[in-house]
Amino acid sequence: MKINPNHLNLLAAIIDNGGLGEGAVALGKSQPSVSRTVSMLEARIGARLFEKGRKPVRPTELCQSLAAQGRIIAQATQTAEQTTDLYKGGRAGSARVAGTPIFMDGVISGMIASFQRSFPDVSIHQTYGYLADLREQLIAGTIDLGICPVRQDQVPDALSFKPLLPGRNVLACAPSHPLARKSALTLSEIAPYPWIAPPADSPLYEDLRDALSSIGISDFRVSFTGGSLASILSVLAGSQALTVLPYSVVFMQRHIRTVTSLPVRLEHPDRQLGLLWQSDRKHLPAIARFRKYIESEFDELSQQINVRGRDSIWRR
Amino acid sequence: MKINPNHLNLLAAIIDNGGLGEGAVALGKSQPSVSRTVSMLEARIGARLFEKGRKPVRPTELCQSLAAQGRIIAQATQTAEQTTDLYKGGRAGSARVAGTPIFMDGVISGMIASFQRSFPDVSIHQTYGYLADLREQLIAGTIDLGICPVRQDQVPDALSFKPLLPGRNVLACAPSHPLARKSALTLSEIAPYPWIAPPADSPLYEDLRDALSSIGISDFRVSFTGGSLASILSVLAGSQALTVLPYSVVFMQRHIRTVTSLPVRLEHPDRQLGLLWQSDRKHLPAIARFRKYIESEFDELSQQINVRGRDSIWRR
C-alpha cells in the first residue's frame, strides 16, 4: 500500500478544519479537488476514511491515525521551509573560519560570540593557521574565510583580501606591572624585564624583533614562548614579563583588565589584518553574513581605537 | 517557500544511497527523473542542494537539513502504510462491545484479554446493557456488537443474531459452602440458605425465580442484590448464600475456584447467549476479526463444557 505524504497532510487538514470545504480552503485548493482526492484514496486503500452519508464529514478511526502522520509530515515540511528561508537569508548554516591564534582568540572569538547572539542558527567552526596554511585550505575549500595579517603585495593568487585594521603593535604587560603606571618610559627602564615571545613561525615573532630593534633593543631575554593568547596572558599576569601584541588584541581586553599597553611608540609592520577568501567563490548566505558582520565590527573597532587612542593609550 | 514532502523524501533517498542513480533505484524511479527534480528544486529554492561539479553528488549543508526532514516524512508515511495494512487486516482498530454485566465480566472480558494478546493494536471498548439498551445502541451506531441472552423469536428487527451457547443456569455457591461437598441434594437441604439475586431488570432475575420454582422453591430470602459479577462473587465467598448463575460463567471461574456449582438440575431458560449486530452494517475488519474470535472461543468453550460436564458437574 503506497501512500503519498501529501494525502496524509490533506487528511489532517480536513479533520483539523472540520470539513472538506474548510480543509480545502486551508490547503488553498478547491473543495471538489480534495473531495476527489479523498475518494481516490478510499478506493486505493480499500477502506472508508470518512463515515458514509455524514454531512460534515466524520473521520474513521483509520483516518484519524493517518491524519496523525499527516500532521507530522506537515510539521516536517514546515520546518524544512523555515530552514531554507533561514538559510537563504544567511540566518542558518555554517562558516569555517581560520586565522592566526592571537587574533582569533583575542579579537575574532569575541565577535563570533556576539554574532551568534544575533544568529544562533549559524554555526561557526574556528581553526588556527598562518598565511600559507590558510591559503592552502581556502583553495582546497576546507575553510571559507581566513583572518590574518598580510602585506598587500603578498596576497596569494586566487585569493581576495579585504583589509580590516592596520597592523599596529604595542608593548604589553600585566596591569600590575611596575612600568604600567609610568607616563613615559626610557629604554633603560624597559631593559631589565624578560620577554614573552609568540611562536617562532608566527608573524608576530618577527614583529617582536623588529619592534624592539626599532626602539633600540637588540638583545633580549625570552622567558616564555607560547602559541595561544590565553597562555601568553596568563604568563603575563603572573610575571613581570613584557611582550609585543597587536593593539587590537590589547584593546579588546580593556574591560577585563588582564593586559595593558605601555606608552612606547613601536614601528608598526607594513601589514594589515584582513579577511581572505577564494576569489572566484560565491559565498553561501551565512558566510556572507558573517563576513559582513566581521567587517562592520572592525569598522566600529577602529573608530573606537581612534577615539580612545588619542587620549589614553597612543601616548609617546 | 512552498516545499513538497515528496521532494524532501527524495533528497533523503539520494543522500542515504550515495548518488542520484542509487537514490533513483531506491525510489523506484529513473535517474533522469530524480536529476530533473533536484534541478527544479534548486531553482525553486534558489540555493544549491549539491556541490557543483562533484561526480558522486555531495550534499550541501542545507540539503542535509532538508533530508533530515525527509527522513521524518518517510518514516511517517511508512507507519501510515503499516497502520492501513494492519487496519485492513483487522489487526488494528477498535470494537465497541456491550452486553449483560454478568456475561461480560464472567466470560467475555477473559476472551478480550486473550484476544488482545494476539492483536495488541485492536482496542476493545466494553460497556454494559440489557437487550433493549443494546438494540438502541446498535441502531444508533454507538456500539458495534452486543452480547446478550436472547430468545430466538425476540431478536429485534434490523438486528442479526448469532447464537453462541445455550442458556443454561446452575445453582452456585462458594467452594467452602457446606453443600459444596455433597454429591446429591434434597430440597430441604437447600431451603435454609439465603439467596443472592441479580438486579431486578436483569434477565437473570427472572431465571432465578423460574429455576427455583422448577425445583420446588417458591419462597426464598434474598440477602443481596448486586449488579456486577465481582460483587456477587465476593458476597458469595464471604457467606453461605446461594445463587443462580449461567453455567458458562461458573465454568470460566473453574481455575480460580471462587465459585462452584451444585448438583441440581435446573430448568434452563429458552434463551441463547449470542452476538447481536446491525443487520445491514458491514463490519470494519477489526470488528469482524473480534467477532470471529469470540465465536471460535465459544465453540471451544462449549466443547469443553460438554466434555467436563458429563463426568463432574452435570450430575443430578
Added chain:
DNA sequence: CTTAAATCATACCATGATGTTATGAAAATA
C-alpha cells in the same frame, strides 16, 4: 413536514508535475 441552507459528489476540461528512453557532457579512475 416542508423548505432552505450547508455540504459533499460528479462531470468535464486544462495543465503541470512526473515519468521514460535516448543521448550527450563531465568528472573520476585506471
Added chain:
DNA sequence: TATTTTCATAACATCATGGTATGATTTAAG
C-alpha cells in the same frame, strides 16, 4: 590519455491534480 562512472539534457507521454459548473444529499430552520 583512455575508459568508466555519474550526472544533465532533450523530447515525448501520461497521469495526477487543479479548476468551474452543477447536481445530490444531508442538516437545519420554519
